[in-house]
Amino acid sequence: MTLPDTTTQPALDTLRRVFGYDAFRGNQQEIIEHVVDGGDALVLMPTGGGKSLCYQIPALVRPGTGIVVSPLIALMQDQVDALMALGVRAGFLNSTQDFGRRHEVEEAFLAGELDLLYLAPERLKVESTLRLLDRGKIALFAIDEAHCVAQWGHDFRPDYLELSRLHERWPSVPRIALTATATAATRKEIAHRLNLDDALQFVSSFDRPNIQYRIVAKNRPEQQLLELLTTEHKGDAGIVYCLSRASTERTAQFLSDNGIEALPYHAGLDARTRARNQARFLREDGLVVVATIAFGMGIDKPDVRFVAHLDLPKSVEGYYQETGRAGRDGQPSTAWLAYGLQDVVQQRKMIATSEGDDAHRRRLGTHLDAMLALCETVECRRVQLLNYFGQDSTPCGNCDTCLSPPEAWDGTIAAQKVLSAVYRLDRERRQKFGVGHIVDILLGRQTAKIQQFGHESLTVFGVGTELAEPVWRGVIRQLLAQGLLTVEGDHGTLVLTEASADVLARKREVRLRQEPKRAAKPARTRAPQQELSPETQPVFEKLRAWRAATAKEQGVPAYVIFHDATLRQIATENPGTLAELGTISGVGENKLAKFGQQVLDVLAG
Structure with missing residues (x-):
C-alpha cells in the first residue's frame, strides 16, 4: 500500500534527524504510515526488531502527546533518559515520583511540551489520570508488551484488561498494541481483549538469525x-x-x-x-x-x-x-x-497439582508439550x-x-521395559517410587529399598543392563516428553497414560534422541561485517571507555550515549569532521551536537 508523501516524508525525516538512521527496517514504514494516518494496529515484532520506533515516530509526527502504556515502572526512567538523549521531550507518571515531580510532568503535558508520556496500566484506572488526559491533546495510545493482556500468556497483568476502554473514551485517537511474541491464538485474544478486532495486524518474521x-x-x-x-x-x-x-x-x-x-x-x-x-x-x-x-x-x-x-x-x-x-x-x-529429567518431572508435577480446572491444566500441558518437543x-x-x-x-x-546433528534410535524395546516396570509398581500405589528406583530395578541393583519391598522378584528386575544409567534416565525423560508417561501426586510418582498401551502392545514404535556422550560445542559464528581489524579494535575500546565515563557522569546506561554498533562504525570509518560523523548510523542531530566534538577528540587522541 503506497500512501502520499505527506505521511511518508515527515516520518522518514524524523527517523534521520532524531534517530540517525537512513531507512526503515522490515515493515516499520508501513506500520508507521498507518498509525500516522490515524489507523489502529496490532504489531508483532521480535525483540530488537525496532518496535518502539513504530509508536515513537508517529507520536513525533502527529499533533499532541503519545501516551505509552507500559508495565515497566522500574524501567520508565531509563526509557525516558534514552529519548531525552535523542532530543525527544519525554516524561512518565508512576508511583515512584513525589507530588512535586508528578505535578511538573502533568503541567508539561497540558502545555503541549511532551512528545511522549509513559504510564503504567494501573494509572489508567485512576479517575484523576483520565481527567488529566481529557484536558490535553493525545496523539496516540501505544500499548507496549501487549501479551500481558492474554489470560494464558506468560506475563498476564489483569490491569491490561481495562485498556479496552481507551477507544470508548477517546474514539478518534489511534491505538497501537505491540508485543514481541504471540501465537495466532494469543494474537486473536489480544485483539479481542483490547477491542482491536478491526485493527490492521502486522506480523514480522520471528527469526533472530544472530x-x-x-x-x-x-x-x-x-x-x-x-x-x-x-x-x-x-x-x-x-x-x-x-x-x-x-x-x-x-x-x-x-x-x-x-x-x-x-x-x-x-x-x-x-x-x-x-x-x-x-x-x-x-x-x-x-x-x-x-x-x-x-x-x-x-x-x-x-x-x-x-x-x-x-x-x-x-x-x-x-x-x-x-x-x-x-x-x-x-x-x-x-x-x-x-x-534434564528432573525438569520434566517437576513441570508435570506442578501442572498436576496446580490450581484451576481441567481446562487450565490442559492448557498448561499443551504449553509444556511444545517446549519439550523443542528440546527433544x-x-x-x-x-x-x-x-x-x-x-x-x-x-x-x-x-x-x-x-552437531543428533541421531535417533529405535527405543521401542527400551520404552516397553520402562513402562512394564511402572505398570508392575503401580500395584503398590501405597508406596511412592521415583525415577531412581525404576532405573535401579532395570539395572538389577540390590539396593536396600529394592530388598525392603522384594522388587528383585519382579520380572523386569535386571532386564536393562545393556544401557547405562544416564541413558535410562534419558529414555524416561523422553517418554515423559512424548506423553507415554506422566506424573501424579506431590511426590512425582510415574504413571502410565492411555498412549502407553499401544507401546506395550507393540502397536507403536518409539523413536528416541540419542544421548550424546559429550555434547559437541558448536562453532561460534560471527557476522563478518561487524568484525574489527587489529588497527580499529583499540580505537573501538577507546570509544567504549569514553562512553562508559560519559554514561557514569550523566547517570544513564552506556547504550543511551551510543550503541556498540555505532561505535564500531565510528572506529571503522574514523570520521574527521562533524559532518562525516553525522553520516554514521545511530548519530542523530541531538547526539551529534551533544557528543560529536568529544568523539572527534577521542579519535584524534
Missing part, C-alpha cells in the same frame, strides 16, 4: 554454565534464568566465587536491591544477572551476548521472549538451555521454534542440531 540456539543435557549444570561463560563469553553481559529464588541466589554466588561478576534478581529481594542490581546491569559492561522470570521484560540493553536457562521454561512463548533479550544489536549471541527434536531448532509461531523456514545452520 541467535544461536543450544540445548544440552543436564550434567552438573552450574559447571556447564561456567564452562560456557569462561570459554565463549568471557567478559560478556548476559542473563541466567533459574526457576526458584534459592537457585538464583546459589548460582549468582557460584559464578561470583569463580571470577564472574554476577548479581541475583528475584521478587524475594527488597525493592531497593532489585533496583540497584538492575541499574548496575544496564549501566555497566560485562555484568551477569541471575534471575527468575521476574527480570527482563522491557530490558533494552543491546549488548546482551547470552541468555542461559538452568531450568526448563514453561512455554515456548516464554522461552522465545526470554532468549530474545540476547543480541538486540544484531551481533552473534547465544541462547543456551540445560535440560532431532531437526533444526529454529525450524521448530518458528513453526510454533506459524512461520515456515529451512534449516538454519546456526543451532546445535544443525552444527
Whole structure:
C-alpha cells in the first residue's frame, strides 16, 4: 500500500534527524504510515526488531502527546533518559515520583511540551489520570508488551484488561498494541481483549538469525554454565534464568566465587536491591544477572551476548521472549538451555497439582508439550521454534542440531521395559517410587529399598543392563516428553497414560534422541561485517571507555550515549569532521551536537 508523501516524508525525516538512521527496517514504514494516518494496529515484532520506533515516530509526527502504556515502572526512567538523549521531550507518571515531580510532568503535558508520556496500566484506572488526559491533546495510545493482556500468556497483568476502554473514551485517537511474541491464538485474544478486532495486524518474521540456539543435557549444570561463560563469553553481559529464588541466589554466588561478576534478581529481594542490581546491569559492561522470570521484560540493553536457562521454561512463548533479550544489536549471541529429567518431572508435577480446572491444566500441558518437543527434536531448532509461531523456514545452520546433528534410535524395546516396570509398581500405589528406583530395578541393583519391598522378584528386575544409567534416565525423560508417561501426586510418582498401551502392545514404535556422550560445542559464528581489524579494535575500546565515563557522569546506561554498533562504525570509518560523523548510523542531530566534538577528540587522541 503506497500512501502520499505527506505521511511518508515527515516520518522518514524524523527517523534521520532524531534517530540517525537512513531507512526503515522490515515493515516499520508501513506500520508507521498507518498509525500516522490515524489507523489502529496490532504489531508483532521480535525483540530488537525496532518496535518502539513504530509508536515513537508517529507520536513525533502527529499533533499532541503519545501516551505509552507500559508495565515497566522500574524501567520508565531509563526509557525516558534514552529519548531525552535523542532530543525527544519525554516524561512518565508512576508511583515512584513525589507530588512535586508528578505535578511538573502533568503541567508539561497540558502545555503541549511532551512528545511522549509513559504510564503504567494501573494509572489508567485512576479517575484523576483520565481527567488529566481529557484536558490535553493525545496523539496516540501505544500499548507496549501487549501479551500481558492474554489470560494464558506468560506475563498476564489483569490491569491490561481495562485498556479496552481507551477507544470508548477517546474514539478518534489511534491505538497501537505491540508485543514481541504471540501465537495466532494469543494474537486473536489480544485483539479481542483490547477491542482491536478491526485493527490492521502486522506480523514480522520471528527469526533472530544472530541467535544461536543450544540445548544440552543436564550434567552438573552450574559447571556447564561456567564452562560456557569462561570459554565463549568471557567478559560478556548476559542473563541466567533459574526457576526458584534459592537457585538464583546459589548460582549468582557460584559464578561470583569463580571470577564472574554476577548479581541475583528475584521478587524475594527488597525493592531497593532489585533496583540497584538492575541499574548496575544496564549501566555497566560485562555484568551477569541471575534471575527468575521476574527480570527482563522491557530490558533494552543491546549488548546482551547470552541468555542461559538452568531450568526448563514453561512455554515456548516464554522461552522465545526470554532468549530474545540476547543480541538486540544484531551481533552473534547465544541462547543456551540445560535440560534434564528432573525438569520434566517437576513441570508435570506442578501442572498436576496446580490450581484451576481441567481446562487450565490442559492448557498448561499443551504449553509444556511444545517446549519439550523443542528440546527433544532431532531437526533444526529454529525450524521448530518458528513453526510454533506459524512461520515456515529451512534449516538454519546456526543451532546445535544443525552444527552437531543428533541421531535417533529405535527405543521401542527400551520404552516397553520402562513402562512394564511402572505398570508392575503401580500395584503398590501405597508406596511412592521415583525415577531412581525404576532405573535401579532395570539395572538389577540390590539396593536396600529394592530388598525392603522384594522388587528383585519382579520380572523386569535386571532386564536393562545393556544401557547405562544416564541413558535410562534419558529414555524416561523422553517418554515423559512424548506423553507415554506422566506424573501424579506431590511426590512425582510415574504413571502410565492411555498412549502407553499401544507401546506395550507393540502397536507403536518409539523413536528416541540419542544421548550424546559429550555434547559437541558448536562453532561460534560471527557476522563478518561487524568484525574489527587489529588497527580499529583499540580505537573501538577507546570509544567504549569514553562512553562508559560519559554514561557514569550523566547517570544513564552506556547504550543511551551510543550503541556498540555505532561505535564500531565510528572506529571503522574514523570520521574527521562533524559532518562525516553525522553520516554514521545511530548519530542523530541531538547526539551529534551533544557528543560529536568529544568523539572527534577521542579519535584524534
